[in-house]
Amino acid sequence: MPNAVPMWLARTTAASCLTEDMTTIERPSSNPFLAGNLAPVHEEVTVTDLRITGTIPTELTGRYLRNGPNPVGDINEAKYHWFTGHGMVHGIRLDAGQAKWYRNRWVRTKEVCDILGGTPPPSDWPAKHPSFPANTNIVGHAGRTYAIVEAGSPPVELSYDLDTVRVSNLEGSLPFAFSAHPKRNPATGEMHVMTYYWGWGNQVQYLVVGVDGRVRRHVDIPLPGGPMIHDLAITEKYALIFDLPCVFNLDAAKSGAGLPYYWDRAYEPRIGFLPLEGSASDVKWVSIDPCYIFHPMNAYDDGDEVVLDAARHPRMFDREQRGPSEGDPVLTRWRLNPTTGASRETVISDRPQEFPRIRESLIGRNYRYGYCAGVGAGFAQDTLTKVDHLTGGVIARSDQPRFGYGEPVFVPRAGGTAEDDGWVMALRHDTYSDTSDLAMFDARALDDDPVAVVHLPVRVPNGFHGNWIPDIA
Ligand SMILES: [Fe+2]
Numbered sequence: 001m002p003n004a005v006p007m008w009l010a011r012t013t014a015a016s017c018l019t020e021d022m023t024t025i026e027r028p029s030s031n032p033f034l035a036g037n038l039a040p041v042h043e044e045v046t047v048t049d050l051r052i053t054g055t056i057p058t059e060l061t062g063r064y065l066r067n068g069p070n071p072v073g074d075i076n077e078a079k080y081h082w083f084t085g086h087g088m089v090h091g092i093r094l095d096a097g098q099a100k101w102y103r104n105r106w107v108r109t110k111e112v113c114d115i116l117g118g119t120p121p122p123s124d125w126p127a128k129h130p131s132f133p134a135n136t137n138i139v140g141h142a143g144r145t146y147a148i149v150e151a152g153s154p155p156v157e158l159s160y161d162l163d164t165v166r167v168s169n170l171e172g173s174l175p176f177a178f179s180a181h182p183k184r185n186p187a188t189g190e191m192h193v194m195t196y197y198w199g200w201g202n203q204v205q206y207l208v209v210g211v212d213g214r215v216r217r218h219v220d221i222p223l224p225g226g227p228m229i230h231d232l233a234i235t236e237k238y239a240l241i242f243d244l245p246c247v248f249n250l251d252a253a254k255s256g257a258g259l260p261y262y263w264d265r266a267y268e269p270r271i272g273f274l275p276l277e278g279s280a281s282d283v284k285w286v287s288i289d290p291c292y293i294f295h296p297m298n299a300y301d302d303g304d305e306v307v308l309d310a311a312r313h314p315r316m317f318d319r320e321q322r323g324p325s326e327g328d329p330v331l332t333r334w335r336l337n338p339t340t341g342a343s344r345e346t347v348i349s350d351r352p353q354e355f356p357r358i359r360e361s362l363i364g365r366n367y368r369y370g371y372c373a374g375v376g377a378g379f380a381q382d383t384l385t386k387v388d389h390l391t392g393g394v395i396a397r398s399d400q401p402r403f404g405y406g407e408p409v410f411v412p413r414a415g416g417t418a419e420d421d422g423w424v425m426a427l428r429h430d431t432y433s434d435t436s437d438l439a440m441f442d443a444r445a446l447d448d449d450p451v452a453v454v455h456l457p458v459r460v461p462n463g464f465h466g467n468w469i470p471d472i473a
Pocket residue numbers: 136180181230231294295464465
């Protein structure tokens with residue numbers, strides 16, 4: 001049943017409706033990051049009677065969870081930045097071939113509680129600690145579920161049913177900031193994290209979170225400026241630092257910019273190589289051509305070189321400062337030599353793609369397959385892709401104009417030995433019905449019909465990142 005919502009929310013909901021021909025949903029906005037399926041939804045719902053098409057693999061028992069911005073309250077459309085909307089987590093619980101529930105919940109902050117009512121969650125931090133929406137990713141670690149974001153705001157622990165539990169300091173072990181993109185080392189189960197916060201000045205902080213859920217080491221790394229570092233890559237030797245020319249801009253911050261990180265042509269783009277157990281003085285740097293990287297697909301050691309595959313943006317937040325929309329993200333391979341400083345860059349595929357994912361037991365290791373959301377104009381997510389690094393081929397599944405696909409998540413089949421033996425899960429928006437579903441494909445047959453679809457009676461706005469979190473990890 002929907003939770004009670006203020007009247008103005010109900011009125012806003014009524015403004016979103018199907019067009020007469022049921023083929024195109026128009027939700028115009030002066031801000032492209034509030035239009036179409038980026039427009040927020042206005043209710044929290046719990047649904048236990050879900051329609052299923054196909055057969056959900058019986059071995060999948062757990063939750064598919066996905067986070068994303070969903071602003072609540074009065075929105076300043078001119079100023080709104082896609083990265084700053086209040087976080088909303090969407091979840092689908094699977095259990096032995098059944099879909100038990102769908103839930104969506106705003107991640108509670110004081111601001112969200114002021115708008116929706118209710119008591120703000122307890123916090124492990126002083127009142128002045130940075131606190132903005134944990135809207136970017138959601139991970140399970142050490143038996144807990146965390147909604148996470150970068151730039152200084154701490155992890156927010158959620159219950160199994162997605163209610164906000166507390167603003168966490170990881171049992172007193174987290175020095176200050178976290179990130180939206182920890183990388184789990186398959187050899188250790190530990191999470192490697194690169195964090196930043198404008199108030200530190202020109203430095204970032206690298207963390208290693210143990211399998212017990214506590215930070216076991218941190219390293220402060222000085223930089224020439226204050227770059228926005230959204231993600232990191234790891235190899236068996238290194239943690240990679242993306243020191244790229246989208247940097248903190250004090251004037252923008254003073255003027256109240258939604259996100260005060262702008263493109264800076266004068267900033268030297270480079271990638272740092274920190275030995276996984278090293279210190280700041282051990283970091284080696286390799287210069288690259290100007291670009292911006294939100295998301296690596298993977299990286300691995302190859303002799304003295306490191307291979308890095310990532311979605312390469314030509315620039316970020318230069319003229320468009322409300323979201324990423326300044327040139328196609330192109331899957332690119334760099335071969336980087338931390339000893340000699342040599343770098344070489346080649347295009348993997350010129351088809352625009354983002355949100356790269358892989359079989360996560362191969363993080364930091366040589367690998368063959370990656371999965372992405374194809375990205376169209378205005379960062380519209382349309383196709384679902386599978387990249388084969390061995391053959392250079394890209395399978396692109398398009399169900400346009402009906403479905404647009406979100407980030408794909410690869411879930412391995414238990415006991416499977418082939419790298420792509422498993423399923424690709426993705427939320428998709430059905431523009432005919434203006435609802436969403438969770439589609440599951442055999443990763444070895446992405447062009448075939450989905451093996452299962454969990455149909456939701458509501459729309460899930462395009463968001464950021466999700467994960468399959470099995471009940472028994
Ligand atoms: Fe991201």
